[in-house]
Amino acid sequence: MSLKWHHNGSVGKYAIDCFCYSSMGEAWQAIKRWHEQSIPYNLVYVAGSVYAFPRQGQNSIRHSNWTSGFSWVEAAGEMVIQDQTSFITLGETDIEDELRKILFS
Numbered sequence: 001m002s003l004k005w006h007h008n009g010s011v012g013k014y015a016i017d018c019f020c021y022s023s024m025g026e027a028w029q030a031i032k033r034w035h036e037q038s039i040p041y042n043l044v045y046v047a048g049s050v051y052a053f054p055r056q057g058q059n060s061i062r063h064s065n066w067t068s069g070f071s072w073v074e075a076a077g078e079m080v081i082q083d084q085t086s087f088i089t090l091g092e093t094d095i096e097d098e099l100r101k102i103l104f105s
Helices: 024-036 084-089 092-101
Strands: 019-021 041-046 049-054
Touching: 019 024, 024 041, 024 049
Parallel strands: none
Antiparallel strands: 019 049, 041 049
């Protein structure tokens, strides 16, 4: 939800495709297209907006051992770390690389 990201009108490129819809009609049009094309997605609803992440299916990705997988919370940038060592040693690039695994291509 940071204003630094492209999907919020700035220049920063988030690690995966993210779309921000302030119109529920536009959000539903995108959701309908993804359903028609069998594209999985995650949604985050906040007051006045829907953030949408088209992505790879959860069972089609082999994730690193520091995570049990990525759902909507991880797509939105909140990481669940499996152990203390990973928590201490993970860097921004490690997390971005893991996010890119769910990028729908």
